[in-house]
Amino acid sequence: MGVTEHITIIGTGNVASQLSKSFRKNGITISHVFGRDVYKANVLAEDIDAKICTSLVDLPNQLTILCVSDDAIKEVVENIDPKIPIAYTSGSVQISSLPQKENLGVFYPLQTITKDREINFFEVPIFIESNNDYFTQTLFDLAWKISRTVKYATSEERSKLHLAAVFVNNFTNHILHLAQELCIKEDVDFDHLRPLLKETIAKIDIHSAFDNQTGPAKRSDQVVIQSQMDKLNGTTKAVYEVITKSILKTYNK
Amino acid sequence: MGVTEHITIIGTGNVASQLSKSFRKNGITISHVFGRDVYKANVLAEDIDAKICTSLVDLPNQLTILCVSDDAIKEVVENIDPKIPIAYTSGSVQISSLPQKENLGVFYPLQTITKDREINFFEVPIFIESNNDYFTQTLFDLAWKISRTVKYATSEERSKLHLAAVFVNNFTNHILHLAQELCIKEDVDFDHLRPLLKETIAKIDIHSAFDNQTGPAKRSDQVVIQSQMDKLNGTTKAVYEVITKSILKTYNK
Numbered sequence: 182m183g184v185t186e187h188i189t190i191i192g193t194g195n196v197a198s199q200l201s202k203s204f205r206k207n208g209i210t211i212s213h214v215f216g217r218d219v220y221k222a223n224v225l226a227e228d229i230d231a232k233i234c235t236s237l238v239d240l241p242n243q244l245t246i247l248c249v250s251d252d253a254i255k256e257v258v259e260n261i262d263p264k265i266p267i268a269y270t271s272g273s274v275q276i277s278s279l280p281q282k283e284n285l286g287v288f289y290p291l292q293t294i295t296k297d298r299e300i301n302f303f304e305v306p307i308f309i310e311s312n313n314d315y316f317t318q319t320l321f322d323l324a325w326k327i328s329r330t331v332k333y334a335t336s337e338e339r340s341k342l343h344l345a346a347v348f349v350n351n352f353t354n355h356i357l358h359l360a361q362e363l364c365i366k367e368d369v370d371f372d373h374l375r376p377l378l379k380e381t382i383a384k385i386d387i388h389s390a391f392d393n394q395t396g397p398a399k400r401s402d403q404v405v406i407q408s409q410m411d412k413l414n415g416t417t418k419a420v421y422e423v424i425t426k427s428i429l430k431t432y433n434k
Numbered sequence: 435m436g437v438t439e440h441i442t443i444i445g446t447g448n449v450a451s452q453l454s455k456s457f458r459k460n461g462i463t464i465s466h467v468f469g470r471d472v473y474k475a476n477v478l479a480e481d482i483d484a485k486i487c488t489s490l491v492d493l494p495n496q497l498t499i500l501c502v503s504d505d506a507i508k509e510v511v512e513n514i515d516p517k518i519p520i521a522y523t524s525g526s527v528q529i530s531s532l533p534q535k536e537n538l539g540v541f542y543p544l545q546t547i548t549k550d551r552e553i554n555f556f557e558v559p560i561f562i563e564s565n566n567d568y569f570t571q572t573l574f575d576l577a578w579k580i581s582r583t584v585k586y587a588t589s590e591e592r593s594k595l596h597l598a599a600v601f602v603n604n605f606t607n608h609i610l611h612l613a614q615e616l617c618i619k620e621d622v623d624f625d626h627l628r629p630l631l632k633e634t635i636a637k638i639d640i641h642s643a644f645d646n647q648t649g650p651a652k653r654s655d656q657v658v659i660q661s662q663m664d665k666l667n668g669t670t671k672a673v674y675e676v677i678t679k680s681i682l683k684t685y686n687k
Binding site for chain 2: 250251252273291292293294295297298300304305306330332338340341342343344345346347348349350351352353354355356357358359360361363364367369371373374375376377378379380381382384385386387388389390391392393394395396397398399400402404405408409412413416417419420421423424426427428430431
C-alpha cells in the first residue's frame with residue numbers, strides 16, 4: 182500500500198475539489214488527479230499542483246480517493262488495478278455492492294458541498310468503513326489530518342446517517358427554496374425572514390425541535406391553515422398540506 | 435391617547451412575557467397586566483413590576499398591547515373601552531375583521547418566541563399597521579425603542595409574511611423534528627448532523643436555496659430515493675415523498 186502522504190483523487194466535482202484543498206492544507210500531497218472531464222481535471226490538477234492521469238490504467242499504486250457520483254463508483258472500482266487501495270466518499274453506496282478488492286473503503290464527510298464555498302473539514306464528521314483493519318487505520322489517520330470527528334460506521338449505519346442528512350440538509354433547504362419562491366411571487370423581502378431563520382436554528386442547540394415548534398399547525402388553528410392553503414397551489418400547496426398534517430399528528434397523539 | 439412611556443400588556447404567554455421584558459429594558463414601563471390565567475398574570479406582573487387588572491373594564495386609558503392567541507383577539511377588542519388604543523401582535527388576523535375602534539393597530543414581531551429563551555428584538559423586524567396616521571406613528575415610535583427594523587405592512591402584506599414564516603420556521607423546524615425522531619429510532623447521534631445543519635443555513639446567506647440544493651432528489655437518483663423510501667413509514671414517509679417530488683419538479687422543468 183502506498184504511503185498516505187501521497188494520494189490520488191478521482192473526480193473533479195465539488196467534493197473532489199474541496200477535499201483536495203483541505204488535504205493539501207494539512208500536508209497531504211495530491212500527486213495525481215483523474216477525471217472523465219479532461220478540462221475540469223486539468224483545472225483541478227493545476228489548482229492543487231498535481232499530475233493528470235489520462236487513463237485509469239496509469240494510476241500509481243497509492244491510496245486513491247474516489248469522489249464521483251454514486252452511480253459511477255462501481256464502474257471505476259471495476260476498472261482500477263485491484264492492488265490499488267480505494268476509498269469512496271458516498272453516503273449511500275454499500276461496500277458489499279462493489280467488486281471485492283484487497284483494500285476497499287469509505288471516506289464519507291457528512292457535509293453539503295457546493296461550488297464556490299470552502300469547507301472547513303475540521304468541523305465535519307468523517308465516517309470510515311473498510312474491508313480490513315489495516316486499511317481502516319490508514320483511512321482514520323488520513324481523516325484525522327483534516328477533521329476532529331472521525332468515526333467508524335458500517336454501510337448500514339452510514340445509510341441511516343445519509344437518510345437523516347437528506348432531511349436536515351436537502352429537505353430543509355428545499356423548504357427554504359419554497360419560501361424564497363413565495364417571497365418573489367408575493368413581492369415580500371426574504372431578508373425580513375433571516376432573523377427568524379437564524380433563531381429557528383439557534384434554538385435547536387438548546388431544545389429539541391419537538392419543544393421548539395410554534396405556529397398554526399402546532400395549535401391546530403384551522404382558520405389560519407385554511408386561509409394559508411387558499412393562497413397556495415401546485416407542489417408548494419402539497420408540501421404545505423403534508424407537513425401540516427404531520428405537525429397536527431405530532432401534537433395530537 | 436395615553437403616553438407611550440406607560441403601556442398595558444394583555445396576555446401572559448411567551449410573546450407577552452418576552453415583549454414586556456424588552457420594553458422594560460428599553461425604558462418603557464408596563465404599568466398594568468391583564469390575563470385570563472390569574473396565576474400567570476401575577477407571575478408576569480411581579481416579574482416586570484406591574485399592577486394586575488382583574489377585569490377588562492379596569493384597564494387604564496393608555497396604549498395596550500394585546501398578546502393573545504388569534505382566536506381570542508376579537509373578543510378582547512369587543513370588551514375593551516373603545517377609547518383605549520389597542521395594538522395586537524398577530525401575523526394573520528386582519529384589522530378589517532375586528533370591531534372598529536378609534537385607535538386599532540398591529541404590532542407584529544416576525545420571530546418565533548418560546549419559553550425559556552430571551553429574544554433580542556433589536557434584530558427582529560416589527561411590522562406596524564393601524565387605522566389612522568397618528569396611531570401608526572405612536573406604534574412606530576414604540577417599535578423603534580426595541581428594534582432597528584420597523585416597517586409598515588398592510589394586513590394583506592402581513593399575511594404573506596406570515597405564510598413565508600410558516601415555511602421558514604414551522605416547516606423547517608418540523609423537518610428537523612422528523613430527523614431527530616429518525617435519529618432516535620435508528621440509534622444515530624443527531625450531534626453528527628449539527629455541522630451539516632449549520633452549513634445548510636450559512637449557505638443561505640451567500641446563495642439562493644435553489645443554487646444550494648444537493649442530494650439524491652436534486653440529481654434524480656431513483657436508486658437512493660427508493661431505498662430511502664423503503665426505510666420510512668407513516669407521515670415521515672409521506673413528507674419524504676412530497677418534498678422529493680417537489681425537488682424533482684424544481685430541477686426538471
